[in-house]
Amino acid sequence: MSTRIEKRFAVLKKEGRAALVTFTMAGDPDYETSLAIAKALPSAGADIIELGMPFTDPMADGPAIQAAGLRALKSGQRMTKTLAMVREFRKTDDETPIVLMGYYNPIYIYGNDRFLSDAKAAGVDGLIIVDLPPEEDEELCLPALKAGLNFIRLATPTTDDKRLPTVLTNTSGFVYYVSITGITGAAAPDTGKVMTAVARIKRHTKLPVAVGFGVKTAEHARAIAEGADGVVVGSALIDTLRQSLDKNGKPGPGAVNAVTKLVSVLAQGVRSARRVAAE
Amino acid sequence: MTVQQPNSFRTGPDERGHFGIYGGRFVAETLMPLILDLEKAYLQAKTDPKFQKEMDGHLATYVGRPSPLYFADRLTQHCGGAKIYFKREELNHTGAHKVNNVLGQIMLALRMGKTRIIAETGAGMHGVATATLCAKFGLPCIVYMGAVDVERQKPNVLRMKILGAEVRPVESGARTLKDAMNEALRDWVTNVSDTFYCIGTVAGPHPYPAMVRDFQSIIGRETREQMQVAEGRLPDSLIACIGGGSNAMGLFHPFLDERAIEIYGVEAAGHGLKSGKHAASIAGGKPGVLHGNRTYLLMDDDGQIEEAHSISAGLDYPGIGPEHAWLKDMGRVKFLSATDDEAVAAFQLCSKLEGIIPALEAAHALARVPEIAARKPKDHLMVVNLSGRGDKDLASVEAFVGSKGR
Numbered sequence: 001m002s003t004r005i006e007k008r009f010a011v012l013k014k015e016g017r018a019a020l021v022t023f024t025m026a027g028d029p030d031y032e033t034s035l036a037i038a039k040a041l042p043s044a045g046a047d048i049i050e051l052g053m054p055f056t057d058p059m060a061d062g063p064a065i066q067a068a069g070l071r072a073l074k075s076g077q078r079m080t081k082t083l084a085m086v087r088e089f090r091k092t093d094d095e096t097p098i099v100l101m102g103y104y105n106p107i108y109i110y111g112n113d114r115f116l117s118d119a120k121a122a123g124v125d126g127l128i129i130v131d132l133p134p135e136e137d138e139e140l141c142l143p144a145l146k147a148g149l150n151f152i153r154l155a156t157p158t159t160d161d162k163r164l165p166t167v168l169t170n171t172s173g174f175v176y177y178v179s180i181t182g183i184t185g186a187a188a189p190d191t192g193k194v195m196t197a198v199a200r201i202k203r204h205t206k207l208p209v210a211v212g213f214g215v216k217t218a219e220h221a222r223a224i225a226e227g228a229d230g231v232v233v234g235s236a237l238i239d240t241l242r243q244s245l246d247k248n249g250k251p252g253p254g255a256v257n258a259v260t261k262l263v264s265v266l267a268q269g270v271r272s273a274r275r276v277a278a279e
Numbered sequence: 280m281t282v283q284q285p286n287s288f289r290t291g292p293d294e295r296g297h298f299g300i301y302g303g304r305f306v307a308e309t310l311m312p313l314i315l316d317l318e319k320a321y322l323q324a325k326t327d328p329k330f331q332k333e334m335d336g337h338l339a340t341y342v343g344r345p346s347p348l349y350f351a352d353r354l355t356q357h358c359g360g361a362k363i364y365f366k367r368e369e370l371n372h373t374g375a376h377k378v379n380n381v382l383g384q385i386m387l388a389l390r391m392g393k394t395r396i397i398a399e400t401g402a403g404m405h406g407v408a409t410a411t412l413c414a415k416f417g418l419p420c421i422v423y424m425g426a427v428d429v430e431r432q433k434p435n436v437l438r439m440k441i442l443g444a445e446v447r448p449v450e451s452g453a454r455t456l457k458d459a460m461n462e463a464l465r466d467w468v469t470n471v472s473d474t475f476y477c478i479g480t481v482a483g484p485h486p487y488p489a490m491v492r493d494f495q496s497i498i499g500r501e502t503r504e505q506m507q508v509a510e511g512r513l514p515d516s517l518i519a520c521i522g523g524g525s526n527a528m529g530l531f532h533p534f535l536d537e538r539a540i541e542i543y544g545v546e547a548a549g550h551g552l553k554s555g556k557h558a559a560s561i562a563g564g565k566p567g568v569l570h571g572n573r574t575y576l577l578m579d580d581d582g583q584i585e586e587a588h589s590i591s592a593g594l595d596y597p598g599i600g601p602e603h604a605w606l607k608d609m610g611r612v613k614f615l616s617a618t619d620d621e622a623v624a625a626f627q628l629c630s631k632l633e634g635i636i637p638a639l640e641a642a643h644a645l646a647r648v649p650e651i652a653a654r655k656p657k658d659h660l661m662v663v664n665l666s667g668r669g670d671k672d673l674a675s676v677e678a679f680v681g682s683k684g685r
Contacts, residue, residue: 057452109582
């Protein structure tokens with residue numbers, strides 16, 4: 001049985017275009033606003049939704065996502081509320097894939113088995129856990145696969161040909177290529193290098209390859225979408241949301257629209273890409 | 280609770296870096312190839328006689344080892360029981376045990392062809408040691424330090440700058456050691472090709488906990504020999520303060536299999552264990568995953584890491600090295616704690632009785648000495664790890680005492 005993620009990529013492949021994958025933080029700046037944003041994302045052009053699970057110590061994230069996590073925690077976001085948010089989303093959308101992304105400790109403390117069954121029941125399709133490399137697959141990756149969730153792994157510029165098979169072994173859904181060595185929201189990657197890396201990963205796997213870290217503009221999204229199967233945008237959306245907050249961190253009336261507007265622009269970028277070599 | 284004890288406590292970690300359920304390699308993929316390289320390079324260096332010989336040379340002529348084992352006569356009389364010895368790590372060049380580990384790591388960095396060194400620091404002793412050895416070996420050095428710690432450990436900040444290091448104050452989170460470590464990891468992820476991350480304690484992803492332990496174990500190895508010379512036998516008890524736990528592990532590890540030897544680790548109880556404002560991750564935490572390893576951590580029931588509190592910047596960390604976590608579960612090391620008040624009192628007592636101003640970190644171990652020593656016979660040999668000197672803490676202690684109106 002294929003997951004929503006696999007189905008979505010199969011459909012897009014027929015359409016001959018890449019996926020726009022959006023990252024927003026669950027609970028940023030509060031539960032209601034982040035849920036409203038999530039619900040509005042698909043019609044704005046998001047093909048796959050990544051929801052961040054906030055954590056106090058996000059060691060691979062830049063200032064924008066760090067601050068988003070802290071805003072969420074301050075507003076009372078917890079793992080139970082993140083899962084509730086997915087359940088709420090699923091009431092009106094049973095097709096858009098949802099990937100939960102974050103760090104291991106909040107899951108470990110929630111209880112791995114309980115988390116996997118609650119996440120599956122809520123309508124989560126995949127997980128990206130930044131601090132669980134293949135060396136720790138027995139922790140959560142293998143149980144997640146068994147529970148019917150995709151376990152999406154990050155590949156990076158330091159993942160060489162020798163290491164790629166290790167990284168890809170238990171990866172499912174798609175491969176998330178982190179286009180820079182660095183933290184989220186850092187400098188934009190050199191598109192040529194990214195395309196070479198995507199081609200390299202594709203020699204090792206049939207899975208779709210999505211590219212993230214540093215993508216901020218429609219033009220950039222278009223360039224990436226010419227070679228990759230998906231474009232991930234996170235910090236740019238979170239920055240836009242932050243700019244719509246008032247002095248007390250409360251969302252203004254235009255908060256949701258500000259985010260969806262940028263998503264539409266990015267989606268146009270992705271959709272206008274001329275795909276190279278549909279392999 | 281009965282625990283099945285292993286045949287030896289000294290064989291860990293396993294090849295995946297686990298001490299029981301603790302340890303491991305919980306890092307972002309970007310760093311995985313680096314820590315695998317580091318592990319390989321370390322294993323090679325460890326068995327290379329040339330590397331060891333060069334390190335021994337620097338330890339003797341630059342660090343000033345062996346550090347003395349000193350009989351603390353007046354403290355012994357004051358306590359009225361066990362014979363108390365100090366392992367004088369505060370006499371090392373740079374004023375603490377930290378330099379033992381940094382020397383090893385910097386030599387390893389050079390061996391691996393790395394050209395840029397980063398470190399995190401709390402009290403600043405690890406930062407000073409790193410800045411010192413970077414100066415000696417001509418490497419650029421960047422030290423991440425929580426903005427709160429930059430403020431309370433000014434002498435060490437100045438020292439690092441004079442040594443040519445760049446101190447980067449960290450403004451995220453609680454702005455202490457944990458946040459400095461996050462920021463150092465972010466730097467490392469960004470500058471993977473040329474940068475070596477010199478971690479200051481027995482924590483982080485494998486192989487750091489084992490590697491730092493090995494470099495620090497010289498403390499315990501010397502103590503064995505020195506006690507043989509002084510008393511003709513091994514000590515009966517060991518006591519050390521524990522933040523991440525590198526000075527403690529360095530003293531304890533060579534003695535772990537002499538099961539008659541009592542071993543005590545003292546955590547920082549801050550305002551008191553019940554106050555919620557402390558840094559005692561064994562006493563007040565539970566197993567979780569942070570900074571590359573599974574270990575006891577201070578956190579809430581949602582798995583969010585809590586801020587630690589201690590007057591001692593070097594102990595102000597919400598975790599502990601994974602091997603300590605395992606030794607706790609095995610029942611091999613007994614974990615105690617000391618409050619800010621108790622540590623400051625011990626700081627004053629040691630200064631007046633022995634003419635040695637201890638670091639506030641070491642003062643936590645000293646705080647538990649009188650009650651343990653008093654219960655022991657006069658021929659009981661106790662070793663306290665005097666892990667650092669207190670010059671850096673004079674202003675903190677003065678402010679603390681002033682605020683208490685004493």
